[in-house]
Amino acid sequence: MDATPKAVRHLIDAFNRLPGIGPKTASRLTYYLLRVGQEEAATLANALNELHQGTVFCSVCCNISEQDPCVICSDPTRERDTICVVEEPLDVLAIENTGRYKGLYHVLHGHISPMDRIGPDELRVRELTARLADHAVREVIVATNPTLEGDATAIYLGRLIEPLEVMVTRIALGLPRGGDLEYADRVTLAEALAGRRRI
Amino acid sequence: MDATPKAVRHLIDAFNRLPGIGPKTASRLTYYLLRVGQEEAATLANALNELHQGTVFCSVCCNISEQDPCVICSDPTRERDTICVVEEPLDVLAIENTGRYKGLYHVLHGHISPMDRIGPDELRVRELTARLADHAVREVIVATNPTLEGDATAIYLGRLIEPLEVMVTRIALGLPRGGDLEYADRVTLAEALAGRRRI
Numbered sequence: 001m002d003a004t005p006k007a008v009r010h011l012i013d014a015f016n017r018l019p020g021i022g023p024k025t026a027s028r029l030t031y032y033l034l035r036v037g038q039e040e041a042a043t044l045a046n047a048l049n050e051l052h053q054g055t056v057f058c059s060v061c062c063n064i065s066e067q068d069p070c071v072i073c074s075d076p077t078r079e080r081d082t083i084c085v086v087e088e089p090l091d092v093l094a095i096e097n098t099g100r101y102k103g104l105y106h107v108l109h110g111h112i113s114p115m116d117r118i119g120p121d122e123l124r125v126r127e128l129t130a131r132l133a134d135h136a137v138r139e140v141i142v143a144t145n146p147t148l149e150g151d152a153t154a155i156y157l158g159r160l161i162e163p164l165e166v167m168v169t170r171i172a173l174g175l176p177r178g179g180d181l182e183y184a185d186r187v188t189l190a191e192a193l194a195g196r197r198r199i
Numbered sequence: 200m201d202a203t204p205k206a207v208r209h210l211i212d213a214f215n216r217l218p219g220i221g222p223k224t225a226s227r228l229t230y231y232l233l234r235v236g237q238e239e240a241a242t243l244a245n246a247l248n249e250l251h252q253g254t255v256f257c258s259v260c261c262n263i264s265e266q267d268p269c270v271i272c273s274d275p276t277r278e279r280d281t282i283c284v285v286e287e288p289l290d291v292l293a294i295e296n297t298g299r300y301k302g303l304y305h306v307l308h309g310h311i312s313p314m315d316r317i318g319p320d321e322l323r324v325r326e327l328t329a330r331l332a333d334h335a336v337r338e339v340i341v342a343t344n345p346t347l348e349g350d351a352t353a354i355y356l357g358r359l360i361e362p363l364e365v366m367v368t369r370i371a372l373g374l375p376r377g378g379d380l381e382y383a384d385r386v387t388l389a390e391a392l393a394g395r396r397r398i
Contacts, residue, residue, distance in 0.1 A: 004292065005265035007253025011246040017239070018228050029217050030250070031289055034263055035308070038251040040216070045247035047210040051229070052237040054206025064233055066204035090230055093203065109234070 008034070060131070062124040063107045064089045072105060079103045081138040085128065085157060087111050087145055095143065103141075106131065111149040112156055120156060128157075132164050139167045146173050207233070259330070261323040262306045263288045271304060278302045280337040284327065284356060286310050286344055294342065302340075305330065310348040311355055319355060327356075331363050338366045345372050 004012075008030055015026035033041045057063070058070035065071070072078060072092075082103030086092055092105050108123040120126075131137065142157050144150035158168045174192040175184055184192070203211075207229055214225035232240045256262070257269035260282075264270070271277060271291075281302030285291055291304050307322040330336065341356050343349035357367045373391035374383055383391070 003262070003264065003270045003295065005254045005263060007246075007249050007251075007265070008263065010253075011243075011250050014243040014246040018243075019231050020224065020227065025219065027289055027292075028219065031263075031287065032218050033247070033250060034254065034288075041247045041250050044210075044213040044217075045244040047206075047213040048232070048240045048244035048247070050206050051210050051232060051240050052206075054209075055204045055233065063202070064204060064207065064230075065202065066206070071202045088230065089233075090226055093226075096202065 061105045061107060062109065062127055063092055063105060077102075080136060082141065083128070083131065083137055083139075084141045084143050086143050087150065087153070091143065091145075108144070108153070111144055111147075111153040113149045113152075120160075123153075125157070125160070129160065129164070132161065132166055135165075137166055139169060141169050141171065143171045260304045260306060261308065261326055262291055262304060276301075279335060281340065282327070282330065282336055282338075283340045283342050285342050286349065286352070290342065290344075302338075307343070307352065310343055310346075310352040312348045312351075319359075322352075324356070324359070328359065328363070331360065331365055334364075336365055338368060340368050340370065342370045 011030045011033070012023065012026045015021050015029050016023050021029075033044075054066065055064050056066070056068050058065040058068055058073055060069045060073040063070050063072070067074075079102045083106050084095060084101060084103055085106045085108060086095070087108055087110060089107055092107060095101050095105075106124070106128045108125065108128075110118055110123050112119060112123070128140075132140070140157070140161055142154040144153045154170050158170075161168045172195055173188070174195050175181065175188060181189070210229045210232070211222065211225045214220050214228050215222050220228075232243075253265065254263050255265070255267050257264040257267055257272055259268045259272040262269050262271070266273075278301045282305050283294060283300060283302055284305045284307060285294070286307055286309060288306055291306060294300050294304075305323070305327045307324065307327075309317055309322050311318060311322070327339075331339070339356070339360055341353040343352045353369050357369075360367045371394055372387070373394050374380065374387060380388070
């Protein structure tokens with residue numbers, strides 16, 4: 001007999017719809033919130049309700065932002081002749097965390113994937129080429145993921161942008177720092193070899 | 200520069216407070232909800248807000264329920280002479296899913312753990328002994344987890360209940376069905392040997 005209260009089932013279902021959260025984790029989270037009390041659940045509910053009200057898309061770089069243009073696009077100290085193209089907002093954060101990049105960004109919100117019927121028109125590609133129109137940008141660094149789809153997107157952008165007389169580069173593929181050559185997969189090792197540089 | 204909007208940070212923090220959800224998963228969930236739109240986030244928020252309003256504790260078995268007494272305790276077809284004692288509401292669900300148990304339950308809401316200062320008084324133990332007072336119960340099956348704390352709780356309950364002239368049993372420990380003897384850990388194998396039965 002399923003004696004689970006409706007309210008419990010609803011929350012389990014809602015958690016279960018999130019990516020990477022299966023029915024077991026969804027149950028555990030729900031019963032955790034039941035145990036710790038109403039306040040914890042209310043905190044999460046409020047944060048969820050305020051998520052979309054508190055965010056806009058930056059009309060320049062298409063990143064998710066509190067203001068338009070976003071703090072990076074409106075920062076006068078950033079180098080305005082370089083645009084780093086990434087797939088997702090989280091990628092901007094990852095690159096910012098390196099502390100090594102001072103240029104601007106462009107967020108595609110996805111990658112080209114014919115299987116999922118996602119072509120350039122479904123991404124923020126038109127917004128990117130519009131930014132190159134005034135010839136102020138010298139280099140576009142394509143930092144899409146090192147996956148089939150990320151590579152396809154990079155190749156597409158390369159062909160699209162090169163005629164505009166802007167240099168297009170791709171972030172390096174190779175062994176991750178702290179990795180072990182012995183345990184590297186064949187493809188990564190081949191790419192590390194192919195991308196070798198003089199020391 | 201951390202360009203993350205406040206609303207995004209708040210939701211990441213709220214997800215991150217849930218057990219088993221680290222900062223990376225919290226970010227992924229948040230940006231997923233940003234991408235799929237407001238409706239998905241609102242569904243989860245509503246389910247969270249309704250969680251505590253839609254649930255009560257059953258005054259008999261202490262399980263989380265929609266009504267008091269819960270559907271199992273108020274079901275006239277359940278065998279009322281057997282009580283299965285479990286640690287958490289999810290354990291009731293697991294046993295119900297076997298389809299092999301027709302008795303009643305009692306949910307302790309935890310286990311004895313001196314390290315965490317959880318003794319019998321922090322659990323629903325008094326409620327359990329109260330149910331045994333009218334001598335209608337013949338057997339108490341202790342189905343706490345096969346852990347140190349679950350075992351300690353089982354031993355404590357055994358000593359507490361046996362003087363009340365109620366049989367106390369513990370669910371069997373042994374090899375899991377579909378498991379492989381070769382890969383079983385020593386303790387499980389030792390318990391499977393000790394618990395051997397004639398075929």
